[in-house]
Amino acid sequence: MIPFARGRLPVVGHFAAYARDSFAFLEEASRVGPMARIEFPVLKAVLVNDPDLVEDIFITQHRHFSKDMFARDLKRVLGEGLLTSEGDLWRRQRRLAQPAFHRERIAGYADAMVSATEATVDAFRHGERRDLHADLMKLTLQIVGRTLFGVDTHALADEIGEALEAVLARYVDPIAMGVPHWDKLPTPLNRRFVAGVAQLDRIMRDLVRSHRAGKTGNGHDLLSMLIAARDEDGTGMSDDQLRDETLTLILAGHETTAIALTFTFLLLARHPDVRAKLEAELAEVLGGRSPTHADLPRLAYAEQVFKEAMRLYPPAWSTGREAVTDVVVGGEPIEKGTQLWVVQWNLHRDPRFHRDPLVFDPSRWAGDAHKKLHRFAYWPFGGGPRMCIGHGFAMMEGVLLLSTIAQRVRLSIDPGHQVELVPSVTLRPKGGLPVKAERR
């Protein structure tokens, strides 16, 4: 019998403890054992805390699981795009999108990533205070627009950002987890959500229309490829499907990377020794010139810094699955319909797998020792067939943007500044990240 996490109350279950401090509750629940039962008024879930069991769910027995109820709910925003679709539709769409993420294709995006970053960072004035998270969101949006869709999202950045804020706000409303059907009521938050989705919908449909008409795109970008794709019977993709894929790739392809970099710079500001070592590597490898794809193998420390930041602050902080049949996991019967919840945040900070887990130490990724780590003890990009399609893109982008920015500016954060984490669909810093920029 799987034990309950502690702190369960009548009627609300664990909801009060979760709403008080989500991460403290989940960390505490992870100590109950390899699995722990969690109950909210809207959710009955099993928290899975053992990498072997995670492997069983995401790889060995993946056919017994679908995405979870939260991913299903996300269809209200993303429709049937790559992140949320299932079965044959997902398989076909993944196959069609895959070529845009091949190694050689991604290498071709490097220069666009660096030049967009240089333009962004060159606008930082010496001594200026900025919201780094907002800057990075715009930058990564611009990069995904330019590289994958051959469009300039500059003019759209504010509109997309605003719509996205409205949409994501609903996913952090703790009451939605505690009160059934709360999300169907016409509260201000829910009305903003509906308006935000409508705004994103209109932007994406305009983009698909102008691409179809040849007014945007370069003919071989990802959206052009999807538009040109034909089934065996010669039919192409509907505008609805193209809208869903475009929105999914634009959202999944920029917010996570922006978050990973935001936390990277937070950690660098708090660890001057790491920053000094990174700056020394940049000076040695680049000597002041712009990084290119060919430099990546030598920007080893930059990669370690980026990986380590994603260990402590995984942008996709938790992932869920739903059992589609009765199934046995870790010797325990799991009923069809059960939600299984795996929290990367916990596994990445678990002392069973990571020495001094709360210490920011990029050098733990040097040498070979980390290669023995269980693949589900560190998995910022997920695992199994639904692993992130953009992980190679994101790693390259992370290292190039980090190197380009750190080469040109030093960002500091007020020592007293407390970062409040928001466990939305992604892990967000509440109110962004205020930094002071010094030109180097």
Ligand code: HEM
């Ligand atoms: C640091 C950056 C990123 C992180 C941490 C991240 C994380 C993840 C994770 C954990 C999943 C799996 C979700 C699950 O199993 O339920 C995922 C899926 C996905 N990601 Fe990423 N991602 C990142 C960047 C990107 C980029 C740059 C793109 C596209 C350009 C992208 C597009 C996608 C898509 C389309 C899926 C769904 C794949 C499928 O189900 O076939 N991601 N991502």
